[in-house]
Amino acid sequence: MGKFTPLDTTSPVHGDAELAEKFLSTLGKRRVYALAIVSVAEGATRLATVGAEHDARFELGSVSKAINGHILASMIADGTVNAAQTLGSLLPLGECPASDVALEELATHTSGLPAHGGSRLGVWRKGLRAARGREADTETVEELFGQLRRASPQKQRYHYSNLGGAALGHALAAADGISYPDLVRARFASPLALPTALVRTPDQPLSERDVRGVTFSGREATPRTARGYAPAGGISASADDIALFLQALVAETAPGMDAPSEWLEVDDGLSLGAGWHISRGEGRSLTWHNGETGGFSSWIGIDRSADRALMISCAGHIDLDGTAAAMLLAT
Template identity: 40%
Template structure:
């Protein structure tokens, strides 16, 4: 692990999945400890959305207003399909959430900027003005998408994750804490690039966009299920639209060419964590990296996946 990531990641875990099995490793944390997944949670929400599509519970043309109490506001007319491909015209974050002030608080004190309830999220979304049509990455969009799909199913987002994904795939450490009190024993606490402790990023509203936690064993099992097609909503991986610069997007999942091979991936970043999951679907290989320090691991993930794939296809 240290040879792969260097000295800037003292607490980190990794998984490599091939057609011949999976391997996991850890540094400074046990293999069952749960990490913040950050925006890999958007990929999970994409799976749950695609699964609900397949069940006929929602359609790509279903609007947020049909599933959430948004009243007659611009956000109510936004479709689920547009959110999944980051084409919703929703801003990254709602102005009503005062993101600049929250970011300053994060820098100064390590405070969690995403502790809102679902009720608070709805109030913020009612005040949102839509942006010009373009590809626009939106945390707000995926927060609303996840809660809208859960509403269509008649449950909460946390329960949807448990019922539709964690239990069927045996992901014992996979969960969505709404408050720090809901963290499980052994939950890893992240740090900034300089080593300062950061508050856990928990929040009911935030869950679908970045609030899921899981262990490296969970992520290895999820990656294997994505590769063999047994994961719910696996069609979320299939690219359906251009994203930018030759990159394609499915339901949150990005596909690009790297080293002459197509890689489907998503990364994540919170105040104290960086994560990356990538799959070479043609080779049947995958890599997951999770670090409890806010130093990016994307470069290491792509490099390790190329290495694992090269060994698997010999």
């Protein structure tokens, strides 16, 4: 594998060069190696990719949790599940504390489940694998269920949990009698006619359409494949898919549009939707989520009062929160 070349403002752009340059000019010494950026505002959609084509797939990481929130809200709306339904009613967990956790608690990170399942040593090893660009969450679905059976939820107002995010996705899939990758296809990709969005499975090799992730050290990252933690961050999608999703969010035609509404107020500056964070300040409100895998960084946000949305996904590791939020809220 040859050395990856970081992008800069001189890199060739597919699509809206002004939009791409606006983001790339903020990088400074930070490095990204492929970029997809989509903006929907004032009835217009702007899209640019750099180092990839418009239909090339990027790993979205924990942006998947926002998508799961929409799936949950759509399933509540059609009566398949209800917000207070417990994990134990949907997953084979037996008699354990996690069985009593409600779906809405998983969606709002108020279940009290730890950030990750397993031992402290196991969590440390996950961090080491992630830093090296290897897939951190290697558990099978059954191993994830084992972590849930051994977990001791400590009820609290808000505690971000990948274990809870994974449990929610598998519970919703079980309610539909299908696997999580099939749930994403049936409840997200198909209704929005997204041709490339998927959850990669271990038997599914990368294709020419898939962007290669890049580690902190500039090496090719191991692609994320669907295992136990797939619902916590396993969705991949292209800029073309992202554009259709953002358009549906702004038009409020996406499945489960109750998801980005306020489900729980944490404090004066933060509320939670189903899979979404809602930040408030200086008279503005921003609904958002970020994501990271071994080789990718992503961010999605909606300014619902102004009918705007923005999503950025890139190969490489970069904190997108400040830059992306500023781009979305800029007048």
